[in-house]
Amino acid sequence: MGYFLICVKIRSASPDENLISVTFVSMSNLRKATLADAAAINQLVNSAYRGDASRQGWTTEADLLDGTRIDEAAICDLIARPDTTVLTYWEEDALLGCVELRASENKLYLGMLSVKPDTQGKGIGKKLLAASEVYARSRNVPIIFMTVISVRDELIAWYVRHGYRLTGERKPFIMPDERWGIPKKQLEFVVLAKTME
Numbered sequence: 001m002g003y004f005l006i007c008v009k010i011r012s013a014s015p016d017e018n019l020i021s022v023t024f025v026s027m028s029n030l031r032k033a034t035l036a037d038a039a040a041i042n043q044l045v046n047s048a049y050r051g052d053a054s055r056q057g058w059t060t061e062a063d064l065l066d067g068t069r070i071d072e073a074a075i076c077d078l079i080a081r082p083d084t085t086v087l088t089y090w091e092e093d094a095l096l097g098c099v100e101l102r103a104s105e106n107k108l109y110l111g112m113l114s115v116k117p118d119t120q121g122k123g124i125g126k127k128l129l130a131a132s133e134v135y136a137r138s139r140n141v142p143i144i145f146m147t148v149i150s151v152r153d154e155l156i157a158w159y160v161r162h163g164y165r166l167t168g169e170r171k172p173f174i175m176p177d178e179r180w181g182i183p184k185k186q187l188e189f190v191v192l193a194k195t196m197e
Contacts, residue, residue: 029090035079044116064185083102087099096119097113097119098128099131099132101135103141106141107193108143110132110146111147113128144196147171148190149190164194166191173186
């Protein structure tokens, strides 16, 4: 069975009602990525964000950007960075999700949260998010932050439902290499953050 992460969130749906949300994550499903996982992660991330395959899920950026989201060499660089951990989620030896966690001063940057398109909507993203928050707390990091393309209203709303807030900060959308995306329209990032309690 393995061990479980348990994330309990209490929200007030109305003045007269409290909701309790419990997320169970089997530790046997989670592991830190190694260089041997790079090819599978590359395929996963690009399938979740770019090209026609990404349209099977709701996280696609295919209408916003051409090109790829990342490549295998860049993933190897991420995995090798001493300030970065890439968590992966597996079921029956199949890679279904991943997330990048990078130390940034006294905060933790969360990026590249990806779930295989035909398994989206089954709670894998929520489990990776919960695992990321446990990771931050275990390292006494008080804040997780991320950048999201400002027109991704559905994705922003998903993060807000999970306790992240818009900080009001915006950042220009700059791609240092056209391999990582050619914008189809003018884009910018918004910054979201969550304080660990």
